[in-house]
Amino acid sequence: MKTDGQEETVIFGESGMATPITAAVLGRLLLKRGLAVPPGELEQACAATQQEGVEQKPAERVSRILLAAGLKNIKVAQLRWERFDHRHLPALLLHNGCWQLAEHGDAGVLLLTAADGTVSRVANGELVDAVVLWLRVERPETPAGELLKSSASQMLLRELLRDKRWLLEVGVATVVVNLLAVATSLFSMQVYDRVVPTFAYATLWAMVAGMVIMVLLDWVLKFIRSRILDEVAKRVDIALSQQLYEHLLDLRLDKRPRSLGSLAAQMNGLETVRTFFSSTIVFAMTDLPFGLMFIVFIAAIGGMISTVYLALLPVSLLLGWLAQRQLRTLARLEIQRGHERHGLLVDTIQGAETIQSSGSGWFFADLWRSITASMAAYSLKSKLISSLTTTTTATLSTVGYVAAVVVGVLLIEAGQLTTGGLIACTILGGKVIGPIAQSVGILVQWQHVREALEMVNRLLALEGNRPEGKVLLVPETLPDRLELEGVRFAYPGTPVIRLQVETLAFGPGDRVVVMGPNGCGKSTLLKLAAGLYKPAEGQVKLGGADIWELDPQVLGERIGYLPQDVHLFKGTLKNNIMLAGGINDARFLEVAELLGLDRVAADSPRSMDTEISEGGQGLSGGQRQLTAISRIFLARPRVWLLDEPSASLDTESEERVLKALQSHTRPTDIVLIATHRPRLLSLANRLLIMRRGQVIADGPPAEVIQAMQAAQAAQNASGSTP
Numbered sequence: 001m002k003t004d005g006q007e008e009t010v011i012f013g014e015s016g017m018a019t020p021i022t023a024a025v026l027g028r029l030l031l032k033r034g035l036a037v038p039p040g041e042l043e044q045a046c047a048a049t050q051q052e053g054v055e056q057k058p059a060e061r062v063s064r065i066l067l068a069a070g071l072k073n074i075k076v077a078q079l080r081w082e083r084f085d086h087r088h089l090p091a092l093l094l095h096n097g098c099w100q101l102a103e104h105g106d107a108g109v110l111l112l113t114a115a116d117g118t119v120s121r122v123a124n125g126e127l128v129d130a131v132v133l134w135l136r137v138e139r140p141e142t143p144a145g146e147l148l149k150s151s152a153s154q155m156l157l158r159e160l161l162r163d164k165r166w167l168l169e170v171g172v173a174t175v176v177v178n179l180l181a182v183a184t185s186l187f188s189m190q191v192y193d194r195v196v197p198t199f200a201y202a203t204l205w206a207m208v209a210g211m212v213i214m215v216l217l218d219w220v221l222k223f224i225r226s227r228i229l230d231e232v233a234k235r236v237d238i239a240l241s242q243q244l245y246e247h248l249l250d251l252r253l254d255k256r257p258r259s260l261g262s263l264a265a266q267m268n269g270l271e272t273v274r275t276f277f278s279s280t281i282v283f284a285m286t287d288l289p290f291g292l293m294f295i296v297f298i299a300a301i302g303g304m305i306s307t308v309y310l311a312l313l314p315v316s317l318l319l320g321w322l323a324q325r326q327l328r329t330l331a332r333l334e335i336q337r338g339h340e341r342h343g344l345l346v347d348t349i350q351g352a353e354t355i356q357s358s359g360s361g362w363f364f365a366d367l368w369r370s371i372t373a374s375m376a377a378y379s380l381k382s383k384l385i386s387s388l389t390t391t392t393t394a395t396l397s398t399v400g401y402v403a404a405v406v407v408g409v410l411l412i413e414a415g416q417l418t419t420g421g422l423i424a425c426t427i428l429g430g431k432v433i434g435p436i437a438q439s440v441g442i443l444v445q446w447q448h449v450r451e452a453l454e455m456v457n458r459l460l461a462l463e464g465n466r467p468e469g470k471v472l473l474v475p476e477t478l479p480d481r482l483e484l485e486g487v488r489f490a491y492p493g494t495p496v497i498r499l500q501v502e503t504l505a506f507g508p509g510d511r512v513v514v515m516g517p518n519g520c521g522k523s524t525l526l527k528l529a530a531g532l533y534k535p536a537e538g539q540v541k542l543g544g545a546d547i548w549e550l551d552p553q554v555l556g557e558r559i560g561y562l563p564q565d566v567h568l569f570k571g572t573l574k575n576n577i578m579l580a581g582g583i584n585d586a587r588f589l590e591v592a593e594l595l596g597l598d599r600v601a602a603d604s605p606r607s608m609d610t611e612i613s614e615g616g617q618g619l620s621g622g623q624r625q626l627t628a629i630s631r632i633f634l635a636r637p638r639v640w641l642l643d644e645p646s647a648s649l650d651t652e653s654e655e656r657v658l659k660a661l662q663s664h665t666r667p668t669d670i671v672l673i674a675t676h677r678p679r680l681l682s683l684a685n686r687l688l689i690m691r692r693g694q695v696i697a698d699g700p701p702a703e704v705i706q707a708m709q710a711a712q713a714a715q716n717a718s719g720s721t722p
């Protein structure tokens, strides 16, 4: 189909009507997303895919067009507008019967650009039935040159250069150590040329005495150099790991990678970097540039012999460069598999009970074996390449030695060189090739370090909760009011909106129970209200202030959040209850008694000092839940956000928690409880019902229940009507 000279492909809308998508509108989107296509290619691709038939879904068709136009690594997703995460704009939108480019406009208005370039402004609400095509571009690899500009490298450099004195000290020590190496060769030259022909022992002893001093100096300098570098590595290590860990603590939860294994591996990346910089290999690197200095000395002593080493130097470097290209890919693959293995390990340890009870151990053992086998294969390949390169460099070194001796003999015959001179040249020659042979080992390690740095970069690139340098509000008083305004939220990596709330306000004294089917967004609502997740759009306000503008301490003080999955940490029961500390014993005991935790402690020989292992091992599910609830009671927040507080509790404990909530909350506190337990309704003066991320009913519990029952009855009646 052609319109105005533009190639079109035909796409079926939801209703089954064919809706054309032009190369022009797709081209506009690609341009906005920074994806270049040579002129004419998109039109050709559209025409080619059109000939294949029109029965494909829009997303499939656009995928084919993009592939035909040479754009790989792009996934196309088709979504309903109301479930689309606006952060992923620009996208293509099917509105008013044609596909248009949709972009953010101002004040929540959307800019739509049609194929012919006409722009219209549309309000969000007008697009309820619209369909979106969203391009998800896979992350491009960081180019090598970018690495040094990257945050981890910058952080490393910043730490290394914080106190520059060590650079001078190490520099001076390295120069002197290498000059002493020249002195050793000069010693051999003098012995062969002056001592051996005449057996001049007096000269020999004088030179030996000089050498002893030099050897001692060499030892002392090398020792000092290694101490200085160790100190620097230690300093950098402490600073970097602290910065990285704090970044991890402050990481925005919705920006965290989903796999725990890769998150932990990214953190561990620093370890690889640290080991590299604190290893002796750094000395080999600092000695590398002195190869050229030794060639200059060889030229001064043996003239033409230097050309042998000058020729060998680029050959060895080329060999190393070729090797490192291969090694880099292998290192990346090995590290990726390493992440998977790490993730599997974490999962296996956490899910040990499930694995054993389900008898699925063989499956995990197989998975482990296959990952380990492929890691071993990559490692074997990289060892093969590095040993091939090392052996070749060693052979080159021998070839260099033989060539230098041959050239030396010719020079001795021509009277331009002495035997001692030749020996000195070959000693210095070894010092040119030696570090290069060693550098192959450095290259192997460097590839791992490079990958590790990229991993750390990825971690650092993840957004923190509060941007650095942002001025945060610390209000002295905050009215007890929690509001959600125009909130839309999608979890990372998915464009599906999981929470959509136009306006929702909670005032002083509100006792709200949130109910709804599994996965309707109750926990998501509570997490957003607690400021754990940031909405893609809209605001969550506490006392009129956006909670993302508030200092986390203010937030922590005002809001108490009980997660659905309670987590306890390694330590004692008491430590776990008083997690953030700062609570007096009387209050602690009062809360323990209130919630029945004193009885848990009484059952254990170590009472409140009962040992808890990582992840809360050592307590029952209900006891873990009580422990977590007691943290909130100790904190006494103004806003209580409790996610399934009684899910693991027996009736007695549930009653106790209910009573505690009635008696120990202030009349002005806001209490929000997500639950499936009707018993908790006795506490509520307000009931929210949620479906598919939206609040569908809100009001006094009796009224809401009545309305829901009436709606259900009406639905049943209409469903039973023939």
Ligand SMILES: Nc1ncnc2c1ncn2[C@@H]1O[C@H](COP(=O)(O)OP(=O)(O)OP(=O)(O)O)[C@@H](O)[C@H]1O
Pocket: 491, 492, 494, 498, 516, 517, 518, 519, 520, 521, 522, 523, 524, 525, 564, 674
């Ligand atoms: N971390 C996550 N990443 C991606 N999607 C998520 C994540 N957590 C929850 N979801 C999805 O968001 C939706 C809402 O989840 P939520 O936990 O808020 O439901 P819920 O109403 O609390 O359910 P339940 O009653 O089972 O606890 C679900 O469809 C779920 O699959």
